[in-house]
Amino acid sequence: MSGVAGSSARREYERRKAKDEARLHEKWGRFGGIAVALADERQSTKAWDRGAVGEERLGARLDALVTDDIAVLHDRRIPGSKANIDHIAITRGGIWVIDAKRYKGRPELKIEGGILRPRVEMLLVGRRDCTNLIDGVLKQVGHIREFVGDVPVTGVLCFVDADWPLIGGASTTRGIHIVWPKRLAKLLTEDTGGDVDVAGVRESVASRFKSS
Numbered sequence: 001m002s003g004v005a006g007s008s009a010r011r012e013y014e015r016r017k018a019k020d021e022a023r024l025h026e027k028w029g030r031f032g033g034i035a036v037a038l039a040d041e042r043q044s045t046k047a048w049d050r051g052a053v054g055e056e057r058l059g060a061r062l063d064a065l066v067t068d069d070i071a072v073l074h075d076r077r078i079p080g081s082k083a084n085i086d087h088i089a090i091t092r093g094g095i096w097v098i099d100a101k102r103y104k105g106r107p108e109l110k111i112e113g114g115i116l117r118p119r120v121e122m123l124l125v126g127r128r129d130c131t132n133l134i135d136g137v138l139k140q141v142g143h144i145r146e147f148v149g150d151v152p153v154t155g156v157l158c159f160v161d162a163d164w165p166l167i168g169g170a171s172t173t174r175g176i177h178i179v180w181p182k183r184l185a186k187l188l189t190e191d192t193g194g195d196v197d198v199a200g201v202r203e204s205v206a207s208r209f210k211s212s
Contacts (some may be wrong), residue, residue, distance in 0.1 A: 003211035004073035005059020006052040008084050013048035020045055032056050054084050054089075054102025054160040061181050065188055071202035076209035078143050084212050085140050090202050093150030093191035097144050098184065099137045103130070106163040107178055109171040121173045125162065125167055132156055137176050147208050151196060 020042055025032030055075070056057075061070045073088040087098040105126025113119045123130045134157065141155040155176040165178050171178045177187065 001206075001211055002063075003076060004071055005057030005062075005074040005087065007075045008212040009048050009052035009055055013045065013052055016045040017041070017046060033055065038041060050102050051100075055100045058098070058100045058158055058160050058184075059087060061185060062188075065089075069192060069198060070188055071114055071198050073202065073206055073211075075207070075212040076206075077212050078140070078209065083211060084142075085144075088144070088205060088209070089188050090190040090196065090198050090205065091188055092196050093158060093194040093196070094157055094196055094200060095144055095148060095201065095205070096154050096188060096191075097137065097140045098156045098158055099133065099140065100158050100160055101125075101130075101133065102160045103128070103170060106165070107159050107169070107171075109173055109178065113212055121176065123157075123173065125159070134174055134176050138174065141176075144205070144209075149206065151201060152194070156184060156187075 021032075024039060028034070030125075059072075059074050060196050062074075066072055069092050071090040073090075073095070074086070075080075076085045076088060079082060085097060088099045089096040089098060103125045105128065108124045110122045110124050111119065112122070121131075123134055137155040141153050145153045157176055157178050158181060159178070160181060162180065170183050177184075179187065
């Protein structure tokens, strides 16, 4: 099975939503139903729904790319960890580890320093410093790379529904591509210059990184 895109995030959202509603019922007693109907969702709960939708949308786009030359896996558990990998694509050229994010604002790679000072690259989304997301993708890439050995592994941070500019916008930092869904699809469909056994690698990776 390829797995269900966004399933872990969707379950976490439903869990948090049920917990929030139970809290309101306990607080308001017989008026709990009214309280639930009138209350705004907590931002921490809503964020999981937003993330799940992003993964689901990107998953559908990736599924549309599947051929003999491209295989896709969704929502895979990292062994020995509570973390998961949103999407894994296998092409003739190698493995793509894809982290989906649905943030508001424009993704931008800000570079400071250089000749006289150490070069520092920061990922901003709007005014929000999201550089730590790169570290997260690198860890995921490391887990896959350790398992597959010589097969090339590339990391991707894909922002769904972000405020991307009409021209340009894609960037790369520390080997991680920062792109939008259409750009990611182009990268995958063009990654044909290799002799990776797509079906074999897919089966092997799926057996190690199981569906969440």
